[in-house]
Amino acid sequence: MSYEVSCPSCGSAVIFAFDASIIRVCSSCRSLLVRDGARIENVGLVAELVSTPSLLRLGETGSYQGDAFQIVGRVQVEHPAGLWDEWRIAFSDGRLGWLAESLGRRHLLLDVDPGDLPAFSQCRPGERIRGRSAMMVIDVGVATVKTLEGELPQDLRPGETWNYADLAGPKGAFATIDFGDGEAARAMYLGRAATLEQLGLGHLGREAGFAKAAAQALQCPECRGALTLRLPDLSKRVACPYCGTLLAVEGSLQAIEAADKQNKLSFEPAFKLGAKARLDGVTWVVLGAMERSSGPSDYTRYSWREYLLHEPIRGFRWLVEDRGHWTVVDNAHAGDLEMGTKRRFGGQTFRHFVSSEARVDSLVGEFPWAVTRGEITQAADYIAPPLILSEESTATEFNLSLGRYIESADVAQAFGIAAPALPRKEGVHAAQPNPYQGRVGPLWLWFLALSAVLVVIFLFSATRSRTVFQTTVRLPPGAVSGSPQAVFISEPFQVTGSGNVRVKVYAPLDNSWLYLDGTLANTKAEAVGDFEMEAGFYRGADQDGAWSEGSGEAVAFLGGVPPGEYTLRLAPQWGVVGRSKRVLKDFQVEVRRGVPRASYLLIALVLIFLWPAWVTSRSSSFETARWSESDHAGS
Amino acid sequence: MKKSPGYLVFGVLVALVYGVASVAGWEWGNTMGRGPRGAQGLSSYRGGK
Numbered sequence: 001m002s003y004e005v006s007c008p009s010c011g012s013a014v015i016f017a018f019d020a021s022i023i024r025v026c027s028s029c030r031s032l033l034v035r036d037g038a039r040i041e042n043v044g045l046v047a048e049l050v051s052t053p054s055l056l057r058l059g060e061t062g063s064y065q066g067d068a069f070q071i072v073g074r075v076q077v078e079h080p081a082g083l084w085d086e087w088r089i090a091f092s093d094g095r096l097g098w099l100a101e102s103l104g105r106r107h108l109l110l111d112v113d114p115g116d117l118p119a120f121s122q123c124r125p126g127e128r129i130r131g132r133s134a135m136m137v138i139d140v141g142v143a144t145v146k147t148l149e150g151e152l153p154q155d156l157r158p159g160e161t162w163n164y165a166d167l168a169g170p171k172g173a174f175a176t177i178d179f180g181d182g183e184a185a186r187a188m189y190l191g192r193a194a195t196l197e198q199l200g201l202g203h204l205g206r207e208a209g210f211a212k213a214a215a216q217a218l219q220c221p222e223c224r225g226a227l228t229l230r231l232p233d234l235s236k237r238v239a240c241p242y243c244g245t246l247l248a249v250e251g252s253l254q255a256i257e258a259a260d261k262q263n264k265l266s267f268e269p270a271f272k273l274g275a276k277a278r279l280d281g282v283t284w285v286v287l288g289a290m291e292r293s294s295g296p297s298d299y300t301r302y303s304w305r306e307y308l309l310h311e312p313i314r315g316f317r318w319l320v321e322d323r324g325h326w327t328v329v330d331n332a333h334a335g336d337l338e339m340g341t342k343r344r345f346g347g348q349t350f351r352h353f354v355s356s357e358a359r360v361d362s363l364v365g366e367f368p369w370a371v372t373r374g375e376i377t378q379a380a381d382y383i384a385p386p387l388i389l390s391e392e393s394t395a396t397e398f399n400l401s402l403g404r405y406i407e408s409a410d411v412a413q414a415f416g417i418a419a420p421a422l423p424r425k426e427g428v429h430a431a432q433p434n435p436y437q438g439r440v441g442p443l444w445l446w447f448l449a450l451s452a453v454l455v456v457i458f459l460f461s462a463t464r465s466r467t468v469f470q471t472t473v474r475l476p477p478g479a480v481s482g483s484p485q486a487v488f489i490s491e492p493f494q495v496t497g498s499g500n501v502r503v504k505v506y507a508p509l510d511n512s513w514l515y516l517d518g519t520l521a522n523t524k525a526e527a528v529g530d531f532e533m534e535a536g537f538y539r540g541a542d543q544d545g546a547w548s549e550g551s552g553e554a555v556a557f558l559g560g561v562p563p564g565e566y567t568l569r570l571a572p573q574w575g576v577v578g579r580s581k582r583v584l585k586d587f588q589v590e591v592r593r594g595v596p597r598a599s600y601l602l603i604a605l606v607l608i609f610l611w612p613a614w615v616t617s618r619s620s621s622f623e624t625a626r627w628s629e630s631d632h633a634g635s
Numbered sequence: 636m637k638k639s640p641g642y643l644v645f646g647v648l649v650a651l652v653y654g655v656a657s658v659a660g661w662e663w664g665n666t667m668g669r670g671p672r673g674a675q676g677l678s679s680y681r682g683g684k
Contacts, residue, residue, distance in 0.1 A: 443642055450646040454653055461657040500660035520667070529667040559662025596657055604653040608646045 007031055008042040018072060018090050021151040032148065034155060046158050047147040050076055053233035054085045054101050055196065055204040058150045062200035064108055068092045071099070073150035080141045080396065081369045082236050088152050096153055098189055099199070100176070103234065103368050105315060107174045108199060109189035119183040123165040125398035126391070128339075135175060138334050138398045139166040168335030193333075220245060230274065230287055231310060235366040239288065241265075241273060246363065246373060266362040267291045267305055270321060270422055273365045277309065277319070277414040279328060284309035284317070288365025294356035294379070308367060316368065319411070320403065324422065325429035326411045327388060327403035334400040343382045343389055345402070350382030350389045353430045353630045358392065381430060385626075388431035405431040428625040436619035443612035450608050454601055461499065461596035468501075469493040469568065469591035475584060482573040490568040490589075492523050499594025501558040503568070507587035509537035509552040511578055514587060517571040518556065522564050531556035538577060552587075557597070 003016040012028035016035055024033050025046055034041045060071045073088035087099040089108075097110040118129050123137045145160045163179035171192075178187040196202045216232040219225070225242035229235055229249070238247045244264040269289040271277075277284045288308040295301035304322035306329075311317075318329040338344035342351055358379040360371060377392040377399075386405035391398070412419040469490060479486040495501065507514045513536035521528040533556045539548035568591060574584045627633055655661075 446643060446646060450650055453650045457650065457654045457657055498658055498660060500662050527667040529665055531665045556665060557662045558665045558667060559660050560667045561660060562667070594660065597662075600653065600656065604649050607649050611642050611645060 005040050020153040024151040073152040076146040078144040078146045108194045109191035112190045114185040114188035117185040120163045120179040126393045135167040135169040138168045234368040236370045238366045239363045241364050279414045284311045288367050290363035291361045294358050324425035326406045329401050329403035332400040332402040348384045350384045353381045353383045355380040383430050385431050386433045434622050447612045458596045458601045465594045467592045468495050472588050474586040488570045492565045501561045502592045502595040504555045504590045507552045510582040512576040515573040519569040529558045
């Protein structure tokens with residue numbers, strides 16, 4: 001039931017629209033009125049509201065999950081990271097909640113019973129809290145009321161401070177614990193991120209056309225250089241692109257001061273401030289750039305560059321350049337992070353890559369938080385190429401971001417510039433997709449399949465093999481090695497079918513040798529083929545014991561033998577070594593058609609092996625190069 | 636195999652060449668040729684080379 005009073009200060013009509021309201025700011029004179037039953041006390045004036053890019057306003061009605069609410073009050077809260085708007089909302093069923101806005105993101109939080117919660121000092125960023133075990137602390141600090149608007153169900157005064165811890169839970173859950181000015185939780189607000197559309201306030205975005213924050217021109221107080229502030233309502237720091245001075249921005253440019261005159265740009269940004277890039281179907285504007293580094297000393301530091309992009313609806317994202325490699329990085333909801341040796345996020349498993357202290361070395365452009373040169377965070381990267389999950393934490397904050405590798409050609413195309421204008425790629429990036437990824441396994445499967453085909457061909461050939469001639473050649477008694485008398489000429493025999501021809505001899509050799517000069521000739525003078533064969537078998541004994549080498553067997557293959565009638569001519573030469581008394585009297589000959597060659601099968605197998613072996617080797621080299629930059633190099 | 640069509644083509648070619656070579660009896664080195672020798676030529680061999 002509404003309650004109307006006259007402002008004790010200016011006499012204007014002031015309406016307490018909700019029974020639960022305790023304080024109200026007079027919209028005419030900005031006096032803060034406190035209600036105690038029927039008594040109204042004026043506790044003094046509150047400061048004017050700081051201009052912010054919020055699209056919300058008092059009195060607006062929306063709905064959340066089917067329940068209607070109205071915006072009844074607003075608190076402008078100073079946090080370590082800057083000024084936030086926190087809007088008090090009242091649901092039609094009497095429930096109360098907050099709509100917190102920060103850097104263009106909104107969280108709708110409902111008052112819940114705090115229950116058993118840890119003390120403020122036990123809330124450490126990056127750790128999950130007891131009681132609400134699924135929620136992770138992502139931010140702790142002290143909030144200060146800067147000014148107020150509308151009516152509120154609790155007695156808040158400008159300058160009042162309280163300890164808070166922000167928590168992130170699974171599936172987008174978000175919570176804030178209010179510890180008052182002590183250790184024990186006095187209130188808890190639980191909810192999740194929500195868009196204007198999800199809040200039934202989409203018309204506010206459409207009305208504003210997201211064009212509220214027009215760029216503002218200003219002058220660097222140090223060098224008088226002309227600066228452009230593209231997000232005057234959000235930016236907290238501006239680094240002059242001419243003299244490097246880092247400027248602090250309070251509110252809407254009412255106060256600018258040289259925060260750091262030592263900030264000299266240590267790198268040449270790849271893009272100009274204000275440059276536009278078309279990424280993921282959206283046009284982004286480059287607001288700022290910074291160089292960060294990590295490493296044990298100034299001489300061995302490893303640096304990379306981060307470009308802050310902004311788009312009115314999507315908010316902020318980073319484009320990170322590291323040795324010519326690029327990643328697009330977005331904030332990620334830490335509550336969905338599953339800790340462990342490996343991290344799980346968004347259904348993906350990420351392997352630890354590197355942990356380091358990341359330091360801001362120099363910056364240019366504007367930033368929506370109070371960034372400082374030399375700012376250090378504990379960083380840990382986990383990878384699942386092309387994704388990279390980065391955890392950054394300080395004593396008061398835990399931040400999770402998800403990056404995706406993007407080809408430099410795509411970056412160049414997004415900015416409408418030539419690819420050579422970007423830094424040259426060096427080495428392999430942690431999140432760079434392995435170009436051989438997904439190829440190695442299938443290649444080996446195909447190798448096995450093709451090998452099976454080759455073996456089947458080999459076995460099939462073997463089944464078709466047949467002997468077309470065989471005999472024992474007896475050397476004429478007294479015949480001299482190499483003499484015409486020793487020449488053997490077979491009777492004609494038929495060679496049928498297809499395939500090669502193998503001539504195989506076996507001689508009972510013992511420290512002796514047999515050399516054959518052979519000819520396979522078609523009896524109709526259609527084809528003739530010459531070949532040579534040599535067999536030798538030697539044995540003996542030395543200080544290492546008995547030894548032997550060679551054999552009495554020799555083979556020769558002939559190709560392109562057409563079917564027909566053939567004779568075989570063999571001109572033998574033989575001899576002995578040492579004191580061998582063994583006299584060669586005969587040897588066996590076999591002529592066989594269509595004999596599969598194991599050596600040719602091996603050559604074919606080697607040929608089809610080389611491709612998958614090369615791809616496997618390249619893939620492995622790529623991974624070795626990737627991990628050489630990690631904490632796990634060589635392991 | 637979507638990512639390695641080249642390998643499949645190459646592998647099939649190798650298998651084809653190997654299959655044809657096996658059936659046709661291709662050999663390195665010793666290959667039959669059309670020579671002046673034959674039944675008549677053999678007589679010249681009887682006296683040896």
